[in-house]
Amino acid sequence: MTEATPGRRGGRQLPTADELRIWRDFIETTAALGSRLESRLQGDSSLSSGDYSVLLALSEAEGEAMRSSELASHIGWERSRLSHHLGRMERRGLIRRQECATVPRGAEVLLTTAGAEAFRGATYPHLRAIRELFVDALTPDQIVAAGEIAAALRAQLDALRTQ
Amino acid sequence: MTEATPGRRGGRQLPTADELRIWRDFIETTAALGSRLESRLQGDSSLSSGDYSVLLALSEAEGEAMRSSELASHIGWERSRLSHHLGRMERRGLIRRQECATVPRGAEVLLTTAGAEAFRGATYPHLRAIRELFVDALTPDQIVAAGEIAAALRAQLDALRTQ
DNA sequence: TTAGCATCATTGACACGTCAACCGGTAGGT
DNA sequence: ACCTACCGGTTGACGTGTCAATGATGCTAA
Numbered sequence: 130m131t132e133a134t135p136g137r138r139g140g141r142q143l144p145t146a147d148e149l150r151i152w153r154d155f156i157e158t159t160a161a162l163g164s165r166l167e168s169r170l171q172g173d174s175s176l177s178s179g180d181y182s183v184l185l186a187l188s189e190a191e192g193e194a195m196r197s198s199e200l201a202s203h204i205g206w207e208r209s210r211l212s213h214h215l216g217r218m219e220r221r222g223l224i225r226r227q228e229c230a231t232v233p234r235g236a237e238v239l240l241t242t243a244g245a246e247a248f249r250g251a252t253y254p255h256l257r258a259i260r261e262l263f264v265d266a267l268t269p270d271q272i273v274a275a276g277e278i279a280a281a282l283r284a285q286l287d288a289l290r291t292q
Numbered sequence: 293m294t295e296a297t298p299g300r301r302g303g304r305q306l307p308t309a310d311e312l313r314i315w316r317d318f319i320e321t322t323a324a325l326g327s328r329l330e331s332r333l334q335g336d337s338s339l340s341s342g343d344y345s346v347l348l349a350l351s352e353a354e355g356e357a358m359r360s361s362e363l364a365s366h367i368g369w370e371r372s373r374l375s376h377h378l379g380r381m382e383r384r385g386l387i388r389r390q391e392c393a394t395v396p397r398g399a400e401v402l403l404t405t406a407g408a409e410a411f412r413g414a415t416y417p418h419l420r421a422i423r424e425l426f427v428d429a430l431t432p433d434q435i436v437a438a439g440e441i442a443a444a445l446r447a448q449l450d451a452l453r454t455q
Numbered sequence: 456t457t458a459g460c461a462t463c464a465t466t467g468a469c470a471c472g473t474c475a476a477c478c479g480g481t482a483g484g485t
Numbered sequence: 486a487c488c489t490a491c492c493g494g495t496t497g498a499c500g501t502g503t504c505a506a507t508g509a510t511g512c513t514a515a
Contacts, residue, residue, distance in 0.1 A: 143419045148427050151439040155426075156329075157368075158442040159322035161449055166319075168473095179501075198463060205320075210502060212465055217500070234463050234510050256306045263318075264311050266448030267441060274437045276314040278430060279321040285429030286324055331503095342471075361493060373472060375495055380470070397480055397493055 162262060169258040174251035179214050180223065181255065184240070184248035187224065193240040196229055200238055223247060325425060332421040337414035342377050343386065344418065347403070347411035350387065356403040359392055363401055386410060 144152065167178050176184070182204045187193055195203070201211045215238060218224045223244035229235035240248075267275065307315065330341050339347070345367045350356055358366070364374045378401060381387045386407035392398035403411075430438065 142423070143416075144423045144427050148435060149419075149422070151435055151442070152422055152426050154442040154446070155438050156322070156326060158446045158449070159319070160326060162445055163319060163323060164472095165449060177500075196463090207503075208464065209466085209504080213501075216465090236464065253306070256312075259312070259315050260305070260307045261452060262448060263315050263445070264307050266445050268444075271437070271441050271444060272311060272314055274434070275318050275441055278434050278438055278441070279314070279317040281429050281431075281434060282325055282426070283317070283321045285425055286321070286328060289424060327502095340470080359493090370473075371494065372474080372496085376471075379495090395493085399494065 165262060166255075166258055169262075170251060170255050173254035173258075174247060176247060176251050180218060181248070181251060183211075183214065183218065183238075184223065184244055184251075187238065187240040188245065188248055193245065195238050197226070197236040197238055218244075328425060329418075329421055332425075333414060333418050336417035336421075337410060339410060339414050343381060344411070344414060346374075346377065346381060346401075347386065347407055347414075350401065350403040351408065351411055356408065358401050359395060360389070360399040360401055381407075 163178075170176055170178055170181060183200070186200055186203050187195060190200075197211060197215070198208060201208045204211075206214075215224060215226060219226060222241055225239050225241055226236050227239065229237040264272065326341075333339055333341055333344060346363070349363055349366050350358060353363075360374060360378070361371060364371050367374075369377075378387060378389060382389060385404055388402050388404055389399050390402065392400040427435065
């Protein structure tokens with residue numbers, strides 16, 4: 130994997146064939162892993178991973194409620210995305226929204242009993258799927274390495290944040 | 293893959309807090325990496341990564357053309373997804389479709405000159421983005437490890453294919 | 456006071472993916 | 486010949502995500 134020819138690791142050259150092959154493997158497999166988790170969750174509980182994120186955040190929140198904007202930044206979503214998603218979840222009775230008493234123009238998102246119920250039912254199978262598809266697939270060393278790789282990639286994303 | 297203490301790596305227990313933290317880091321960061329690549333590609337060339345996959349496959353195909361079904365399995369898409377996507381790409385003039393001479397009921401997908409042009413313009417910036425965001429972010433060892441992790445995850449996905 | 460201006464949230468338009476249903480045609484079995 | 490079953494491809498419905506535009510409200514500075 131190493132070489133003495135000019136351009137190696139200068140950030141100036143294009144990826145090598147090996148690097149490109151690994152890149153494709155990596156990005157496609159992680160995407161496939163995400164979809165598989167998603168469809169497991171869907172099959173086990175009729176929730177999407179978006180639903181799960183929202184319900185998880187609300188479950189852990191003070192009084193099972195949160196201001197919309199706060200929720201968005203907590204789970205790292207754009208407000209627009211969250212608004213669309215909350216609309217769909219509200220139609221299904223998983224959450225409801227009401228005017229926020231403390232913040233003018235703010236919307237409070239509340240967990241309904243149906244939402245809390247759905248979340249409870251989804252948690253165990255979801256965690257089991259994570260174990261089966263991720264934890265059990267890797268050696269302990271690989272799990273550590275995966276964490277380090279994620280951290281390094283995240284750091285690079287942050288470093289180049291403005292494109 | 294065996295266990296001494298109850299539960300460790302037996303596939304029966306839930307993930308530990310550490311494993312869960314790494315899992316979240318890993319899946320969220322790889323997803324973010326995918327979106328960043330997508331938006332870079334979009335900004336550089338007005339192509340989505342779906343467009344890019346299709347154009348890449350067609351560019352490398354005999355006569356810059358391929359039967360729809362063959363194309364679908366080549367890039368690992370469902371036929372329905374491809375059909376929708378080809379419809380959008382056809383509207384933008386990147387490809388066109390015609391009855392296949394050899395295969396009854398088959399559809400031939402052809403690269404247009406505009407499509408070939410768009411693909412040529414997209415390639416270099418796309419590869420550069422891969423280098424900046426993935427290759428340059430990792431040490432050579434980490435790149436190798438990423439490949440091994442991807443292979444292990446893929447193997448597990450295949451092993452548990454039926455859910 | 457009022458003219459900007461930022462903030463919180465929603466909306467509409469559109470791209471994208473999946474699922475299930477459908478259509479037209481070919482091939483097998485009886 | 487006819488019924489069935491499959492195969493290649495398309496379509497519609499719907500959930501999801503992004504972007505840009507739009508209310509609605511409070512803050513601030515001329």
